[in-house]
Amino acid sequence: MAIVTKSRSQIPVSFWPLLVLTLIGVGLAIYRLVVGLGPTTNLNDHYPWGLWITIDLFLIPVAGAAFTISLISYFLGRADYHSIIRPAVLAGFIGYSIVGILLFMDIGRWHQFYNIFVPPWINLHSFLEEISLCVTLYTGILILEIAPVFLEKWGYKTPIRWIERGIFVIAGAGIVLSMLHQSSLGSLFLLMPHKLHPLWWTPALPLLFYLQAVYTGLGATAVVIRIIWRALKLPINRELFRRIGQAMSINLMLYAAIKVGDWMGAGEVPLLLKPDIFGMIAWLQFLIGIVLPLGILLSKLVGHTAGPFWAGVFALIGTFIDRLVISWVGLAEPSPVSYFPSWIEIMITVGMIAGGFLLYGAVVRYFKIFPEPEHAH
Amino acid sequence: MTINRRDFLKVAGLAVGCALAVPDQVNASPSSKDLNEQFAMLYDATICVGCNACTMACRQWNGTEPETDARQLYDAPTELSADTFTLIQLYQGGNGESFVKRQCMHCVEPACVSGCPVHALEKTADGPVIYDPDRCIGCRYCQYVCPFHVPRFEWDVARFPVIAKCHFCYESRIQKGIGGPACADRCPTGALIWGKRGDLLAEARKRISENPGRYVDHIYGEDDAGGTSVLYLSAVPFENLGLEDLGTRSIPEISEGTAELVLPGILIGGPILLGMIRLTAKRGGWEETWPL
Numbered sequence: 001m002a003i004v005t006k007s008r009s010q011i012p013v014s015f016w017p018l019l020v021l022t023l024i025g026v027g028l029a030i031y032r033l034v035v036g037l038g039p040t041t042n043l044n045d046h047y048p049w050g051l052w053i054t055i056d057l058f059l060i061p062v063a064g065a066a067f068t069i070s071l072i073s074y075f076l077g078r079a080d081y082h083s084i085i086r087p088a089v090l091a092g093f094i095g096y097s098i099v100g101i102l103l104f105m106d107i108g109r110w111h112q113f114y115n116i117f118v119p120p121w122i123n124l125h126s127f128l129e130e131i132s133l134c135v136t137l138y139t140g141i142l143i144l145e146i147a148p149v150f151l152e153k154w155g156y157k158t159p160i161r162w163i164e165r166g167i168f169v170i171a172g173a174g175i176v177l178s179m180l181h182q183s184s185l186g187s188l189f190l191l192m193p194h195k196l197h198p199l200w201w202t203p204a205l206p207l208l209f210y211l212q213a214v215y216t217g218l219g220a221t222a223v224v225i226r227i228i229w230r231a232l233k234l235p236i237n238r239e240l241f242r243r244i245g246q247a248m249s250i251n252l253m254l255y256a257a258i259k260v261g262d263w264m265g266a267g268e269v270p271l272l273l274k275p276d277i278f279g280m281i282a283w284l285q286f287l288i289g290i291v292l293p294l295g296i297l298l299s300k301l302v303g304h305t306a307g308p309f310w311a312g313v314f315a316l317i318g319t320f321i322d323r324l325v326i327s328w329v330g331l332a333e334p335s336p337v338s339y340f341p342s343w344i345e346i347m348i349t350v351g352m353i354a355g356g357f358l359l360y361g362a363v364v365r366y367f368k369i370f371p372e373p374e375h376a377h
Numbered sequence: 378m379t380i381n382r383r384d385f386l387k388v389a390g391l392a393v394g395c396a397l398a399v400p401d402q403v404n405a406s407p408s409s410k411d412l413n414e415q416f417a418m419l420y421d422a423t424i425c426v427g428c429n430a431c432t433m434a435c436r437q438w439n440g441t442e443p444e445t446d447a448r449q450l451y452d453a454p455t456e457l458s459a460d461t462f463t464l465i466q467l468y469q470g471g472n473g474e475s476f477v478k479r480q481c482m483h484c485v486e487p488a489c490v491s492g493c494p495v496h497a498l499e500k501t502a503d504g505p506v507i508y509d510p511d512r513c514i515g516c517r518y519c520q521y522v523c524p525f526h527v528p529r530f531e532w533d534v535a536r537f538p539v540i541a542k543c544h545f546c547y548e549s550r551i552q553k554g555i556g557g558p559a560c561a562d563r564c565p566t567g568a569l570i571w572g573k574r575g576d577l578l579a580e581a582r583k584r585i586s587e588n589p590g591r592y593v594d595h596i597y598g599e600d601d602a603g604g605t606s607v608l609y610l611s612a613v614p615f616e617n618l619g620l621e622d623l624g625t626r627s628i629p630e631i632s633e634g635t636a637e638l639v640l641p642g643i644l645i646g647g648p649i650l651l652g653m654i655r656l657t658a659k660r661g662g663w664e665e666t667w668p669l
């Protein structure tokens with residue numbers, strides 16, 4: 001990864017492929033905006049949403065790491081989390097930027113996207129509207145939270161002081177906005193009781209999405225930190241990892257309880273035992289995404305950095321399966337038409353994500369995001 | 378424990394600020410008119426002969442392009458599309474034979490209207506659900522939430538595609554005093570009629586009771602999916618006609634109930650909770666205070 005290289009004079013090898021992918025993505029994105037959705041995507045009237053929405057639904061809880069970490073470190077008073085606020089907030093900001101760009105790609109009438117901000121037209125009963133507003137505001141909050149990184153480098157002292165003074169209000173607003181849109185992402189599907197597969201549709205969707213965002217964000221943090229800290233040869237704080245693991249397991253248990261409770265309460269257990277693709281996916285998702293990470297975290301492994309790391313990996317896979325089913329597979333209509341993303345859809349997605357890595361690498365290279373390695377001891 | 382007054386004020390300010398942003402909008406369905414007074418259509422599948430006069434009338438009034446077969450010989454759409462707001466389909470199977478007309482159902486509590494972020498879809502006080510492209514951002518959420526798979530999108534239009542569906546000829550005919558929906562006015566057999574919803578329900582009930590054995594004993598749309606403004610009578614089971622059993626609950630009920638609960642709940646409760654956590658956490662030194 002680009003960020004590994006500490007020497008500023010030499011450009012890391014990963015720079016060029018990432019740059020090429022990003023440029024291809026940008027080119028195709030412009031092409032898509034000019035010629036429309038028909039020629040560039042495989043979306044159709046039976047699958048009006050595709051890859052881009054699935055990726056958004058997955059990236060939002062992952063980028064939600066920024067919200068979980070700031071909740072814990074600013075409000076639950078954990079000083080040891082402070083060292084990871086900056087990496088998490090930067091990742092959050094880049095993640096949300098990718099989400100924003102992909103959403104812009106997706107809307108057909110992008111020339112008037114700003115209609116979502118026109119007060120008399122705002123529909124507060126629409127969770128889509130609420131998500132749009134929250135994500136926009138939250139991206140602004142993330143900019144404020146990450147701004148000191150740049151301001152300190154360029155020597156602007158006063159604005160940093162303002163931000164530091166207001167940090168609890170800023171971080172607090174970010175947390176509230178995150179709670180809103182993370183849960184609302186699930187509420188989006190409340191309007192589809194007859195379309196979404198019953199094993200996934202439940203009135204508890206907002207709660208499930210919220211809990212999932214918390215543990216997925218924590219899992220993503222554990223995964224990323226272990227990789228980067230190792231690459232930078234920073235000492236890993238084991239205690240911090242254990243705590244991340246514990247916070248994760250609490251949320252995983254709540255999630256599992258609600259999910260199982262809903263299946264039993266709605267009498268959907270027979271659907272789980274039916275030997276069809278949905279029953280299988282439900283099992284797979286539950287075992288990989290919940291049971292496995294919980295098993296790891298409740299064992300002694302939680303005390304090693306490998307524990308939360310692997311729990312995070314499995315939680316991420318589970319969440320991806322869940323969001324994939326909810327936004328795509330589980331919405332299948334009784335129709336002969338099917339959907340698989342076109343190469344342009346795929347390359348735009350890949351390009352934007354590559355661009356995200358590029359940006360992250362560049363910022364890490366020139367600004368102080370990670371704690372300095374301790375040379376003395 | 379010393380409470381820092383400045384922090385307290387900050388937290389309190391945040392709470393108040395968020396509380397002020399709470400939605401105070403009540404517009405689930407702005408339809409002020411009594412349901413029985415709203416416009417509706419009644420389609421009696423046992424009378425329909427499948428002549429397609431209605432679909433031609435729809436094309437003429439809306440200027441949509443025919444969807445011909447490979448030899449360009451026949452206007453033969455098989456599904457609703459961006460160019461086909463209504464069509465006649467034919468069921469042939471174990472339960473007999475029947476035509477069925479398809480178009481937007483103009484739900485009493487439409488999911489599309491509830492979901493549309495920008496009020497591009499609107500339930501008029503008269504009943505029809507209409508669309509305003511100047512507001513629409515093309516997100517296609519309406520396509521997903523409609524329980525009848527109605528809204529279609531102009532996929533092949535580059536700048537800029539719109540959502541296409543039946544609009545009950547509300548602005549083009551009814552409001553201009555020209556008549557009712559073009560399709561209903563053109564139907565030569567009386568299979569499709571339009572009028573006040575209350576009158577049409579009474580007529581449908583009369584037909585069922587006066588012709589024992591002719592109809593399935595149910596008016597589809599009377600309370601299906603919370604009620605629709607297009608009502609159906611049929612001799613074959615409605616599922617055969619693609620009119621699924623959606624229950625009698627309105628689709629937006631759960632979603633809007635959640636919106637009214639969760640949004641203010643988090644906006645007010647969130648800051649208060651955060652403030653409480655902040656104030657009770659031990660200050661200075663960031664000691665261990667919470668079991669996370």
Ligand code: SF4
Pocket residue numbers: 480481482483484487488489490506522523524525526527528542
């Ligand atoms: S049938 Fe679909 S498009 Fe028509 S009003 Fe109902 S929800 Fe909206």
Ligand code: SF4
Pocket residue numbers: 492493494495496497498512513514515516517518519520540
């Ligand atoms: S596509 Fe247009 S009409 Fe449909 S929900 Fe989105 S903004 Fe509303």
